[in-house]
Ligand SMILES: Nc1ncnc2c1ncn2[C@@H]1O[C@H](COP(=O)(O)OP(=O)(O)OP(=O)(O)O)[C@@H](O)[C@H]1O
């Protein structure tokens with residue numbers, strides 16, 4: 001699978017969520033995603049970046065073009081060295097929140113993309129990887 005890194009964004013505050021939204025929209029357009037797919041990617045990326053700001057304070061967001069058997073995808077990796085998630089299955093459940101939120105960010109993001117992966121270790125951090133294929 002061929003991979004091209006398009007952007008690497010450092011996250012350290014609320015305003016970086018807007019930077020991520022703009023970058024995802026731009027790369028999604030460049031890769032030829034339709035408007036509905038662009039918006040799905042932007043929405044998922046927005047939620048996952050918001051989680052970095054809220055729970056880990058800082059982290060990174062990497063945007064990659066991936067090519068697999070003639071198919072183009074946009075893969076986005078959200079990485080932080082925050083507190084981590086003790087029970088990933090529970091965190092993915094709609095309505096589960098530790099911050100008085102809606103508890104829809106992770107589950108909602110998962111439904112907006114084709115591939116969704118979370119790795120997390122308590123005290124080490126969290127990495128969420130999403131891909132949407134054209
Ligand atoms: N990057 C992260 N680091 C640590 N914990 C996280 C991270 N992302 C999510 N979590 C945990 O998973 C829970 C569920 O996250 P999710 O985004 O689904 O809901 P939420 O952030 O609580 O509410 P919202 O609907 O506003 O996003 C969070 O409340 C938090 O405990």
Ligand SMILES: [Mg+2]
Nearest residue numbers: 047051105106
């Ligand atoms: Mg959230």
